[in-house]
Amino acid sequence: MTELPLLMLHADTLLHARWVITMQPQQSVLEHQIIAITNGQIVDMGPSKDLLGRYMAGHEYFLDDHVVMPGFVNAHGHSPMTLLRGYADDLPLRSWLEQKIWPAEAQWLSENYVAAGSRLAIAEMLLSGTTTFSDMYFFPDTIAAAVDASGMRVQLASPVFDFPTVWAGSADEYISKTTRLFDQYRHHERITIAFGPHAPYTVSDEPLRKIAVLSEELDIGIHMHIHENAGEISEAQNKHGMRPLKRLKQLELLSPRLQCVHMTQLLDDEIRLLSEMGAHVIHCPASNLKLANGDCRVTDLQAAGVNVALGTDGSASNNSLDMLSELRLAALLCKGNNNDAASLPAKNALAMATLNGARALGLDSKIGSLEIGKLADIIAINLNHPRTQPVYDPCSTLAYSAASAQVSHVWVNGQALVVDHKLSQMDLVQVMEEARRWGAGIAAGI
Ligand SMILES: [Zn+2]
CATH class of the missing domain: 3.20.20.140 (Metal-dependent hydrolases)
Structure with a gap:
């Protein structure tokens, strides 16, 4: 007798997060969570032990040292x-x-x-x-x-x-x-x-x-x-x-x-x-x-x-x-x-x-907190750095210790725009070169 395969759901993107700050007013920091994203929306969110194995995803990110929160x-x-x-x-x-x-x-x-x-x-x-x-x-x-x-x-x-x-x-x-x-x-x-x-x-x-x-x-x-x-x-x-x-x-x-x-x-x-x-x-x-x-x-x-x-x-x-x-x-x-x-x-x-x-901005029904049904505007901040260890309360660590260079991933509408500290949709070298050219022109024109 063969076992029936476990029914797996599809998600575009799956985030495995060490900590999640949802920014929902009554909720404190959650640990070891999975967030599932499909069509730009958060479709599921919950403890890893409950959701592990439930989703098959096109993209999967293991954010083992990271705080995941709204952008x-x-x-x-x-x-x-x-x-x-x-x-x-x-x-x-x-x-x-x-x-x-x-x-x-x-x-x-x-x-x-x-x-x-x-x-x-x-x-x-x-x-x-x-x-x-x-x-x-x-x-x-x-x-x-x-x-x-x-x-x-x-x-x-x-x-x-x-x-x-x-x-x-x-x-x-x-x-x-x-x-x-x-x-x-x-x-x-x-x-x-x-x-x-x-x-x-x-x-x-x-x-x-x-x-x-x-x-x-x-x-x-x-x-x-x-x-x-x-x-x-x-x-x-x-x-x-x-x-x-x-x-x-x-x-x-x-x-x-x-x-x-x-x-x-x-x-x-x-x-x-x-x-x-x-x-x-x-x-x-x-x-x-x-x-x-x-x-x-x-x-x-x-x-x-x-x-x-x-x-x-x-x-x-x-x-x-x-x-x-x-x-x-x-x-x-x-x-x-x-x-x-x-x-x-x-x-x-x-x-x-x-x-x-x-x-x-009148956008709080869509963004600003991590909730099922809201759009996936999400960031991950890597706390595996001397300036952010040890971690007692991730909110305090972010507010008083973390540097913006520790932001490792950024999603807007579910699309990954920053992956491992790198822009995925923009040519940064070109953007910087353009800015330098303008700066040189403005300085020379003074
Ligand atoms: Zn102003």
Whole structure:
């Protein structure tokens, strides 16, 4: 008598993980797990002893020293500004923008510049474990093409200003280009479009009112630098007789679709307002520190129920796109500012860099945590390194010890984009060569 063969299920990819941090709110760290991925989705997840032998997979990864977790969501940046990394340092925000960044962009900005800079950023982000980013920059259509080719996920906040640039001539043109981009990408699996009014001081009332109406009609996000520093507040009080957030409230911009970037200089009643209106805050600690813009009251915002995500901002004010460094900085800064070592614990900092980011971008039903049915945006971080041994609590190890160079594997929509620390879909040598060429040109043109 012959034994019946055990019925095996098919999976595209099978991950054998030493540790899994699901980022599901109530779940702690799981050990010795198997994750099955098919058609870009997590289809099964459970203890190795239960699932071993159940699946036959096209690709199988044995991650014996690794933490497996959701990919990082870098909720704010300007990817092509990688080409200005280190170009203008040690300057306050307005001088940095008006004397260095904007003149350089006026001279160099083009589709080719944006393509080269965004490819460099995508390579850097993927290699350091970011699977989704939110980007605000000129030529968002060019960035979309770079993202599409790379396999990564993005929210493109198409920029809006009052003044003309090479991308558009008027606020109306910026807005119509955004709606056109939205039409073009409305069914794309990995690209979403948002309005990106740059800041309260660069966009006047009428276009902001229009954006409020359109974002509700199209049900898309509004991504905006707000309360970046004290100068912005006093200028608004002189010009409009009120603080920027109050003006945005009057213009009906405050809603769960609003992603408020920076949010330093917050008063108690402004925190209450953000909470009541369901707006999201995107904290950029490195950029805030580097430009000496002030601190974001993360603990008070979270205590009031406001969702706080994390972003690196552009490479010209950080100067890297490294989410592990960013979440560590956020945690340390919170403890120091609150004089309380219990402030922003490791798991909370990891949540800001994953699930909270997904929530801010309106993507939390699809990504941000590892759950059956969610999309397979997953990273593996190899802890077999002197700086991450021994391991008592993988959340603490990641938040306080690990380096982004320990990210070994990255999947987006189930596709392996980084395997054993190497990009699988991009020619890194070419990307770097292109960036060097631009850097040499910009340096020579000064
Ligand atoms: Zn920014």
